[in-house]
Amino acid sequence: MIEYILKTKIEEITYPEREKTIKNRIDSKGVRLDVYVKDNEENVFDLEMQVSANSDNLAKRMRYYQGAIDGDNLKRGEHYSALKPTYIIFICPFAPFEDFNRHIYTFQERCEEEP
DSSP states (O other): OHHHHHTOOOOOBOOOEEEEEEOSSTTSOOEEEEEEEEBTTOOEEEEEEOOSSOOTTHHHHHHHHHHHHHHHHSOTTOOGGGOOOEEEEEEOSSOSSTTOOOSOOOOOOOOSSOO
């Protein structure tokens, strides 16, 4: 499914885990990732099956999941350059953005001054 959605070839999945729980701090909100895998290059993939039709918080959920995954993968003393690419994929049975009629939306970080 990852290959189909991202239109890429994954040689091997080395770390499959269902319902991976990440709790970075004792007093913080944790996340439970539906399907969490790393490929042989240690790229991280999180597949989320969104069943609720409430989509107003998807963007902030993705942001929070990204931070939790990064915090979980970067070990104490490691340089930030050690962070691997992360793909968070929400699979929804509804249109997540009412004003558009797309099946796939791709978001990437960018600088507004120097796109």
